[in-house]
């Protein structure tokens with residue numbers, strides 16, 4: 001199994017080309033690093049006790065102006081979209097993009113792939129409990145959104161992972177995602193990078 005702990009670095013460059021199964025919760029520091037790297041992991045209380053930073057209006061992670069303007073993008077209405085700023089890619093060459101996607105069509109859609117404007121690799125990730133800790137991994141089969149339903153992408157849960165970054169993503173920088181559905185639709189929207197420091201503290205405390 002490709003599972004390891006990472007007391008210092010969340011990921012080596014070599015692993016970014018395959019997958020990352022991270023062991024969150026090993027230590028407070030490890031959890032903080034994980035969030036720095038990926039913006040998405042959680043402890044066992046992920047769905048019940050963790051606030052939703054993606055909501056965009058929480059006190060701990062206020063949205064920069066203009067970062068969460070709802071917009072129609074193909075078959076979905078996108079709202080509260082944001083990306084986690086990565087000021088130092090020496091520690092992490094990836095980040096998460098989050099937001100709420102509402103299927104405004106009358107048919108189910110399944111997001112199966114994507115590209116982004118700041119790196120060469122985009123993955124669709126889920127966060128799952130495995131062997132007693134939370135790990136992120138590419139989701140099998142994509143993300144399905146039923147007609148009229150909203151799927152929220154947020155830290156500690158489903159998210160879009162921007163990988164193999166070659167330069168920092170500073171607060172206020174933009175990431176444009178172009179997602180493709182199994183049905184052939186395109187969902188393109190831009191998320192603005194937000195500092196996630198304050199929310200991290202709350203988040204890690206729940207994680208641990």
Ligand SMILES: [Cu+2]
Pocket residue numbers: 038040096125136137159161
């Ligand atoms: Cu991820």
